[in-house]
Amino acid sequence: MIVVGLFQRRIHSVALSCAGAAEGSGDSRGPGGSCRRRAARRAAAGTARPLPAFPAELGRWHPGGVNMAGPWAARELRAGSRYISTPAFSQLTREEVVRMRNELFTKEKERQLSLHPRIEKIKVKYTGKSHPGSVFVMNKALSTPYNCAMHLSEWHCKKSVLAVVDGEIWDMYRPLTKSCEIQFLTFKDEDPEEVNKAYWRSCAMIMACVLKRAFKDEYSVNLVKAPEVPVISGAFCYDVVLDNKLNDWKPAKDNFCSLTRDAKKLIHQDVPFETLHVEAKVAREMFQHNIYKMEMIERKASQNMEGIVMLHRFGDFVDVSEGPHIPRTSFCFQYEITAAHNLQTDQSEIDEEISRCVLASPFERLTTLCGTNCWKDQRGWSLKKNIWKQQNVLWQKMELKKKMELKKEKLYQFKLS
The missing domain is CATH 3.30.980.10 (Threonyl-trna Synthetase; Chain A, domain 2)
Structure with missing residues (x-):
């Protein structure tokens, strides 16, 4: 498939260059000029060769330059064969690709924001352990769970990793689109799987x-x-x-x-x-x-x-x-x-x-x-087995460290009592 793709692009380039000469001002110089001069000499001498039969698809791709692609292309493009026309692949540098993606990302983000020209209000109810039942009036498609956390405390802003919006896991900086219930997830939760x-x-x-x-x-x-x-x-x-x-x-x-x-x-x-x-x-x-x-x-x-x-x-x-x-x-x-x-x-x-x-x-x-x-x-x-051993050793060390911390905490509480 790679060879076919390279060969196909070569045919396209030849046909395009010849078409440029055929559709020009009539000057025999430039791409395709030598082809036209040879054809004129053969026609004058009465030895003109019959034109090769090209698939109709190629004619639709490059009108005006079909017959200028050369006999070598005719041998490869047999009658009845179908080829897919693909646009020329632009070779961009790494920085140009990064710039292009960022521009498209920003453009699409601005387009989605323009879908809400008027600021609409939504009600967001907090269902977490601290301050349960709190209701925030936020801006639709603008406010994020992080903005809701700002209404609670600095701790919620710093410790919240994800939000749960109507039962769906939500990014902290993803805009809210409707009135909903919300709670926040942290690394210290009993079930930190999603975090x-x-x-x-x-x-x-x-x-x-x-x-x-x-x-x-x-x-x-x-x-x-x-x-x-x-x-x-x-x-x-x-x-x-x-x-x-x-x-x-x-x-x-x-x-x-x-x-x-x-x-x-x-x-x-x-x-x-x-x-x-x-x-x-x-x-x-x-x-x-x-x-x-x-x-x-x-x-x-x-x-x-x-x-x-x-x-x-x-x-x-x-x-x-x-x-x-x-x-x-x-x-x-x-x-x-x-x-x-x-x-x-x-x-x-x-x-x-x-x-x-x-x-x-x-x-x-x-x-x-x-x-x-x-x-x-x-x-x-x-x-590998040796990796399993390393994992078990590390896990045992962590468990031992945790047990020592618990013992110190219990001893400290006993002294206070």
């Missing part, structure tokens, strides 16, 4: 941003996705496809330290995660240069009747989302990129290597997270 998932997604997105910026422009880096990782693994990862020039590259410890430093710089910037729900065509326009994201967008759009895709942005980095994210990058605490593993994958058309699955381990929430190295293959998640 942990959002934490992993956000850490993986930060790592994707770092990987995209880490290599020089001469090396291509295609982001694939952040696969869901079991909480027991204590790690998050992101699949990327690196340039073929990097097939023999084995990252050293210094490389991981450099990536970790770049990630911590983003964390210290305290950048918010913006949420935007867009139509599939808008998402496709943003990620037209990444075939893996295009496939992901199609899959996401097919999962709902409206064909809506969720995007997230922090700073100037935009990515397709698997779910809600934490409010800001500063919510990430101890962050470290620890390993990279090769993955082999088979595709229907192209047999290539999905080269790196980079993992990181933050050891922030001792009660729920446990850092280990793991990687994903076609059969599922695999953990």
Whole structure:
């Protein structure tokens, strides 16, 4: 399929250049001029060759320049064959792609805001433990759960990771669209499952941003996705496809330290995660240069009747989302990129290597997270025996530390009594 695509683009370029000469001012100079001069000489000598038969589709693509493509094209384009006309792929630099995605993201966000020219009021009822039954009068499509938390206390603003809006998990900076009931989720809740998932997604997105910026422009880096990782693994990862020039590259410890430093710089910037729900065509326009994201967008759009895709942005980095994210990058605490593993994958058309699955381990929430190295293959998640041993040792240390803290707390309470 790649060879056919390259050959097809070559035909298009020849036909376009010849058509430019045929539709010009009649001057024999320039592209296609020599073809016209040879045809004129043969016609004068009475030895003109019959024109090759081209498919009608090619004539519709390039009117006025069909017969100028050359006999070599006629041998390949047999009568009755069908070819798909594709637009020329524009080679943009990495900075230009980032700028284009940000402009489209901002433009779509402003367009959605323009759908509500008048400020409408909605009532939001807080159903949490503290201040239950409080009702806030907020602005429709403008106010976010974070704005609601500002009406409660500074603690709610700093500790709230996600919101639950009418039973649906909601980003803290996602605008509210109707009157609803709301409560907030934190890392200290009895069931922090959704909070942990959002934490992993956000850490993986930060790592994707770092990987995209880490290599020089001469090396291509295609982001694939952040696969869901079991909480027991204590790690998050992101699949990327690196340039073929990097097939023999084995990252050293210094490389991981450099990536970790770049990630911590983003964390210290305290950048918010913006949420935007867009139509599939808008998402496709943003990620037209990444075939893996295009496939992901199609899959996401097919999962709902409206064909809506969720995007997230922090700073100037935009990515397709698997779910809600934490409010800001500063919510990430101890962050470290620890390993990279090769993955082999088979595709229907192209047999290539999905080269790196980079993992990181933050050891922030001792009660729920446990850092280990793991990687994903076609059969599922695999953990080596020595990694299991490391995990068990780490888990035992954390349990022992927790028990010592409980003993100290009980002893302190006993002395007070």
